[in-house]
Amino acid sequence: MARTFTAVARGINTLNINPANLAPSGEKSFEFNLINFTITTGSDLIDINLYNKYFTxxxxxxxxxxxxxxxxxxxxMFxxxxxxxxxxxxxxxxxLSFNLDAVGAFALNVSxxxxxxxxxxxxYLExxxxxxxxxxxxxxxxxxxxxxxHREYSLSYAREIPAPEFLKxxxxxxxxxxxxxxxxxxxSHNRTFLTTDADSKISGKVDYQVKFSGLNLFRDDYSSDYTPFPKPAGTGxxxxxxxxxxxxxxLTVGLALVDMGKIRWRENTYEHSGYAEFNFDDPKTGQEQLDSLDNIMKGTNKxxxxxxxxxxxxxxIGAAYxxxxAPFITKFPGELLIALDYNQGFNNIAGNTTKPRFSLGVEYKPWKWMPIRTGISVGGIQGFNLAFGTGILLSFMDIEFATENFEAAISPNSFDRFSFGFGLKIKI
Structure with missing residues (x-):
């Protein structure tokens, strides 16, 4: 449904989306996941068609x-x-999540x-x-x-609260x-530029700073050894x-504010930076200046x-219908859900963007055990997406999979993004 889930997701599927959707609603009292993952990648820089045409x-x-x-x-492409x-x-x-009707619903999650x-x-490309x-x-x-x-250990709680008269x-x-x-x-900052004037004089500035914690690929003693349970470099x-x-x-509506907080990085904290102002106006000394600039651009660590x-x-913010x-529908073959979402990020931390994202999702169930899902989204990191998903919903188990980039299957020679998600959960 193109991640149109603020008012739609239920049970453990709502973790990190909208914790209010955990509240008891006649669903199974206990759920836990066996497998649940999502992979996404994409770039404005180039699609397969352009790559094959110009770079091979x-x-x-x-x-x-x-x-x-x-x-x-x-x-x-820019x-x-x-x-x-x-x-x-x-x-x-x-x-895992469990419902205690009178008390509310609880969930534990490690992601x-x-x-x-x-x-x-x-x-750069110009x-x-x-x-x-x-x-x-x-x-x-x-x-x-x-x-x-990073890794998150979360405890969630939701329950019904008194509602105004206009809400059920x-x-x-x-x-x-x-x-x-x-x-x-x-x-953390970059103020680099390059100019060439009418007399062929080249001038500019290299000024950048990068902060690291944990893995630091610029260190001479960097090791690529991997452990599945590394010591945290930061906590929050x-x-x-x-x-x-x-x-x-x-009609259901939802509102959530997710991932408020911060991480304090204390271990292996480094800064990689470089600074230089330059003018190339003497061809006899140009190579010396270039060598000096090359050293500056490599930067230093501290x-x-x-x-x-x-x-x-x-x-x-989301709504589902x-x-x-609907009161104007007397008979309908199966179930049809239409949902709208608006997502607004507040920073550009990995996985997030300040570009707003709008999505429209549809789920049709010809039978209760078989969802057919699709949707479109615009904005955000991924830009325009066409999504497709399906699964098998049984009384004791759900198996679901989806992609936000179904256009990659429709037009494999011109796609520039890929995503895939899979989930398997048990319900008791």
Whole structure:
């Protein structure tokens, strides 16, 4: 349903989405997951079609020479002058929920999350394609990179609360989280630019700073040894809050604020930075200046005191309408749910974005045990998506899978994003 789930998800499926949806609603009293994971990756930078056309040679393997139209086509990959790349994986290691009707519903969850966000200005590719013509300026200051690997241990609670007269039902929920951070990297600032004036004088500035904690690939003694239970490099707390309201039998709305909190990084904290201002105006000393600039761009490391990073905070607003229960429908074959969501991130921490995301999802059940799901979304990290999912819903078990990028199956030669999710849970 293109992640249109703020007012839709139930049981353990609602963890990290809207804790209010945990509240007892006649569902099974106990659920736990056996397998649950989601993988996403995508980039504005290039799709398979462009890659095959321009970067793999012609049909004989010979180089492809770009004309002006080809260059414009490649540069069109940068909407608003920026190309965004994002990848992430989310695994529920442990998830269980249980309902105590009069008391409320509880859930325990341990989830492993890792992700990368990268923003690249069009200036990089313009420089590669055109070099530095006279009276040109390339601004690289909007370059941004963030990577985060963390584990969340959460306890959630939800219950029905008194509702105003215009609502049939109202519930509230909260999740409290202990967060262990294992790796973090972020470009904290970048003010790099390059200019060439009318007299061929080249000037500019290299000025960037990257903060690390946990894994630090720039260290000379870096080791790639892996352990599934590493010592946290940072710890923090976070919480989710949410509301769910049933306006009518066929209409449900939801509101949630998710992943509020921060991580304090204390172990293996480093700063990698470089700074230089340069002017190339003497061809005899140009190579010396280039060598010096090369050293500056490689940067230097220094140990720093601890620092904080935010969790990927998101506001979710959603509504779901059961068309088969609409008062103007007297008979309907099966069940049909239509849902709308609005998601607004408050930072660009890995897995998040400040670009708003809108989605429309549809679930049709010709039989109660067989959901057919689809949806579209626009905005966010992924841009436009066409989703598809299905599964088998039994009285004691649910098996579900989905992709947000069904267009990759429809048009495999032009896709630039991929995602897949799978879940298997037991209900008692």
């Amino acid at each position: 040679g012609d049909e004989n393997g010979e180089p492809v020479y770009l004309n002006e139209a080809d260059k414009r086509k490649i540069l069109s 909407p608003a002058g920026l190309a965004q790349t994002g990848s992430g994986i989310d695994i529920n290691l442990v998830a 492993e999350k890792a992700g990368v966000n990268l923003l690249l200005p069009k200036s 420089f590669i394609l055109y070099g530095n013509p006279l009276n040109s300026r390339y601004d690289f200051s909007k370059t941004y990179f963030n990577a985060l690997w 039902y109202l519930s509230a929920g909260i999740s409290l989280k202990l967060v262990h951070g294992f790796g973090f990297a972020e470009v 707390v976070g919480f989710d809050i949410g509301l769910q309201a049933v306006v009518a039998e066929e 140990s720093i005191s601890g620092f904080n990073s935010a969790l990927p905070t998101i506001l979710r 059961r068309l088969d229960k």
